[in-house]
Structure formats: C-alpha cells, structure tokens
Amino acid sequence: MSMRRALHAEWTKALTSPGTSGLLVMVIAGTAGLSGIVAAACSGATCGADVALTGVQLGQAIVAILAVLVIGNEYSTGMIGVTLAAVPRRFLVLIGKALVVAAGVTVAATVAVAGSVAIGETLLPAYHATLRPAVGTVLYLVLIALLSLGLATAVRNPAAAIGTVLALLYSVPIIVTVVTDPVWHDRLVKYAPVSAGLAVQSTEADPLIGPWKGLGVLALWTLAALLAGAITLQRRDA
Numbered sequence: 001m002s003m004r005r006a007l008h009a010e011w012t013k014a015l016t017s018p019g020t021s022g023l024l025v026m027v028i029a030g031t032a033g034l035s036g037i038v039a040a041a042c043s044g045a046t047c048g049a050d051v052a053l054t055g056v057q058l059g060q061a062i063v064a065i066l067a068v069l070v071i072g073n074e075y076s077t078g079m080i081g082v083t084l085a086a087v088p089r090r091f092l093v094l095i096g097k098a099l100v101v102a103a104g105v106t107v108a109a110t111v112a113v114a115g116s117v118a119i120g121e122t123l124l125p126a127y128h129a130t131l132r133p134a135v136g137t138v139l140y141l142v143l144i145a146l147l148s149l150g151l152a153t154a155v156r157n158p159a160a161a162i163g164t165v166l167a168l169l170y171s172v173p174i175i176v177t178v179v180t181d182p183v184w185h186d187r188l189v190k191y192a193p194v195s196a197g198l199a200v201q202s203t204e205a206d207p208l209i210g211p212w213k214g215l216g217v218l219a220l221w222t223l224a225a226l227l228a229g230a231i232t233l234q235r236r237d238a
Helices: 003-016 018-041 056-077 080-086 090-123 131-155 158-178 182-191 193-201 211-235
Strands: none
Touching: 003 018, 003 090, 018 056, 018 090, 056 080, 056 090, 056 131, 056 158, 056 193, 080 090, 090 131, 090 211, 131 158, 131 193, 131 211, 158 182, 158 193, 182 193, 182 211, 193 211
C-alpha cells in the first residue's frame, strides 16, 4: 500500500471521528480561554509573551490526549489489527497518523495562538506580540502531539499513555522547581522536554537555554518517542 493511500485512510478516519474535531475545537477554546483569564487577572504592566500565551499549559494536555486517542482507540477496540492488515508496511501507519495529527494540531494551534495574542494585545497594555514566541508555541504544541503519539504507540494502552504523557507535561516541571542543587536544576531546565520546549516563549535577555535550542531538545524527545513507537509497532503482534 502506498504512502498516499495510507495517508488517505488516516485522514478519512480523522475526518469521520467526532472526537477528533471536538478535541481540536477544545484546543482553540482552552488555549485562548486560559490565556484570556490569566491576561485579565494580570495587573502588572510588564506582562509579556509568557503571560499572553499561558493557555499553552492547557492546550498541551488537549493535543496530547488527541494524539494518544488517534492510535489508542484502535488498540482498545481491536481495530489496530484491521488497520495493520490493510497496511502491511506498518511504519506507513505511524507516518500517516503522524502527518494527520501534525496537520490538525498545526491548524488548531495557529488559531489558538492567534486568539491568545489578540487577547493579550487587548488586555495587557505593555504587551506587544513578537513572531518568535507565537510561532514557537505553535511548533511546541505540534511536537507535544507527536511525542504523545509516539508514546501511545509504544505503550499501546490509551489510559496508560495519557497518564504517562500528563506526568511528563506536569509532574516533571514540578520536580524541576523543587530541585535545590543549582547544577541539576539547570540541567533539568535545559533538557526536560517541557521546560526546554517552552523556552521558545522566553523574553528574558539570557535564558538558560536558547529559544530554538530548547525547541530542538523537545524535537529530539519527540523523535525518540516516535522511533520507540515505530519499533514497537513493527515488532509486536497487533
């Protein structure tokens, strides 16, 4: 089966699943909505992109759940066997799902970030939108979605995958904040996926890791998760 046919099959599944479209709408509403709440509550005149784009903290969970369910639902219902029978070249299944997830999240994240920026410019007098944090936030959400897809493919259980991803998104950053050793604290900030990836939003003059380098660290985590998922999909029975 060609890549085009595999991609068409995955795209058809996404379009015909009401859960997928609902979650994409939630990405937009949740991200922009939380950004608006935080911006409205911010009384300081120095609030910047990290405040205007705070909604990513909620949006990342929604894109992660969406990506997990793209393959997790097939594992839980047994439909993965049908999918793999229709597409014997298993890596094409994962590539097709990854492209569909990336496309859908890119569109939703772009709208969500644009809304957050518009809200920030309206509610925060000192806030002036810049391109890098906005574009970087969209890329961050796409990478989080693909990371989640890779982990879900490797774990194969949607509940376990969602738990793992949410722990990575929220527990690890909490652990980073309570590490008292400055050397290890800085290492964790630089190399943990969330803290490194969100450096792209930083407006500090001298952050611990450069904005694009931080996003590159997250990209490496994502690549590792997708490779783990691809190996698992190839070697294990459906």
